[in-house]
Structures are given as C-alpha cells and as structure tokens.
Amino acid sequence: MTLLSVTHTTVYRYQRPVTFGEHRLMFRPRDSHDIRLVNTALIIAPQADIRWMHDVFSNSIAIASFQEAASELRFESRVVIDHYGLDYPDFAIEPYAQTYPFSYPAEEIADLGRSVERHYPDPDRKVDAWAKRFVEGSGPVGTQDLLTRINSAIQAEFRYERRYAIGVQTPAETLEKGSGTCRDLAVFMMGVARALGFAARFVSGYLYDPAVEDDQAPESDVTNGVQGAGDTHAWVQIYLPGAGWVEFDPTNGQVGGANLIRVAVAREPSQAVPVQGTFYGATGDFIDMDVEVRVTKPITT
Incomplete structure (x- = not known):
C-alpha cells in the first residue's frame, strides 16, 4: 500500500468578467479494492453550488453551477488515497x-x-x-x-x-x-x-x-x-x-x-473529459487555461 496525495488545478482566464454555465467535473478517483479514498476537497472560485451524480459507467461526477461573473475560473481538487496497485502482476486468466x-x-x-x-x-x-x-x-x-x-x-x-x-x-x-x-x-x-x-x-x-x-x-x-x-x-x-x-x-x-x-x-x-462547461461572453474574451497535476507521497510527522 502507498499513500498518495493528488492536487489537480485547472484555471481559465478571460479578458473581462464573464458568466458561466454548468460545469461537469471528473476529479474524484474511483473507490475500489486497489484505490481507497482517505479524504477529498474541491475548491472552486468563483463560488459554486455543487451536486453529485454517477454517470452510466459509475464515474463520480460533480456538477458546478455559478451565480457570479468573474475574469478567472479556478478548480482545485485535493485528494489523498491508499493505493494498492501492483507492478506487472501475473493475472489469473481463465x-x-x-x-x-x-x-x-x-x-x-x-x-x-x-x-x-x-x-x-x-x-x-x-x-x-x-x-x-x-x-x-x-x-x-x-x-x-x-x-x-x-x-x-x-x-x-x-x-x-x-x-x-x-x-x-x-x-x-x-x-x-x-x-x-x-x-x-x-x-x-x-x-x-x-x-x-x-x-x-x-x-x-x-x-x-x-x-x-x-x-x-x-x-x-x-x-x-x-x-x-x-x-x-x-x-x-x-x-x-x-x-x-x-x-x-x-x-x-x-x-x-x-x-x-x-x-x-x-x-x-x-x-471522460476532466472539465466540461461553457461561458457566456464574446469569442475573444477567453485568454488561456492552465492545468497542473501533482501526485506525491504526503509528508508525515
């Protein structure tokens, strides 16, 4: 077993404040016999209302709804997991x-x-x-x-x-x-x-x-x-x-x-797209986006 910490940050930037439609987020790892979630946090700016669902494949989906306009949209997912994956196992094929x-x-x-x-x-x-x-x-x-x-x-x-x-x-x-x-x-x-x-x-x-x-x-x-x-x-x-x-x-x-x-x-x-959503504004309002993922072993004391 390996304890791992995952921080996944996605940032969208705009020329001026724009409004946002619903965003569909796939950040939460799938609990299983080889992956166990220890804790999770989802930080979104501007503030959003969140509802959760499972899709047809039983993936965990967060739906974010926004009321505020903003010139930057930021999603940060933080999870800690116990991971039990194996290197090159000998599979028990029938x-x-x-x-x-x-x-x-x-x-x-x-x-x-x-x-x-x-x-x-x-x-x-x-x-x-x-x-x-x-x-x-x-x-x-x-x-x-x-x-x-x-x-x-x-x-x-x-x-x-x-x-x-x-x-x-x-x-x-x-x-x-x-x-x-x-x-x-x-x-x-x-x-x-x-x-x-x-x-x-x-x-x-x-x-x-x-x-x-x-x-x-x-x-x-x-x-x-x-x-x-x-x-x-x-x-x-x-x-x-x-x-x-x-x-x-x-x-x-x-x-x-x-x-x-x-x-x-x-x-x-x-x-299986991690982030899907819309914004309302002029075509040229979108500037760019950044995605950063960091997976490390948590520091323990």
Missing part, C-alpha cells in the same frame, strides 16, 4: 482465455459488446495490419504476453507529445504520424485491441512519478522513463476473463496500474 484467440462467454459478451466494437475508421486497414503482426505465425499465442508486447511496442515505436487541443487522433492518424498524446496512444491501443476482438475501454486519471518527489519538472520525464506526469493521464483497460479489467499504459509500457490512479472509465475519451 484457462480457456490464456491463449489467443478465444471467445468471451455469452453471459459476458452481452455487457462487453460496445467495448469490443471498433469506433474509428481504418479505411486502408493499416491499424489491422499493425495489430496482426503480433499474432502471425503458427498456432495460438499467450494472451497476457500478446497484450504486453503490444503495449511495449507502442511505447517503443511512437513518440509521446503534449497537446492541449480538444479531442483525440484516430488510431489511423496516430499510426500515420507516429506520435501522440497519452490519450492518442490509449485510443490507438484500444483500436488495436478491438481489431483483435478484445473488449477495451478508455481510462482517465493521474500518474505517479517518483521523480516529482525530487522536484524535477515534468519535462525531465523522458530521462526518468516516465512520461505524462504533471498533467492528467490516459491509458487503457482490457477485459480478460478471470482477471477482469486489466490496466495497460502504452505511453509508458506499463502493465498493472502500480502508478496509475483511475478517475474515469468510459467507452470513448469524449465521455
């Missing part, structure tokens, strides 16, 4: 699913169906070809080994880059460019996994990088072997019978979620 290919049982495919469907075009079947190189040969391959190799190959063959524009690249676009954000690489792995018949879903949350404890900037992540810290992070879960939803982080080539803190799971990334 015997029939330990080699690929296999079929999900009928009682599970009814619930997994939309997570198996492909949702992005691949007109030239280039994503298919990239995926099939891992299963070409004579006979079945080990399921866990197959997915681990795919996860590692994405880390090795694609360049990680930061991009704050809304939206994600399609798997075909990421393959063509050879680069992408963590969410692009997650969507690419989802596309590859679904091309091979696996159920896959998108995960948004936070990444713990021990280098942050030494006050190293996120830009140093490349030399530390960890990329994506200092911001929200994205990865993939793939459903394996007997093991359940297993974490794969293609940005860092990691399996098992030892340094991953889940906030939202969804079928597609548009369903």
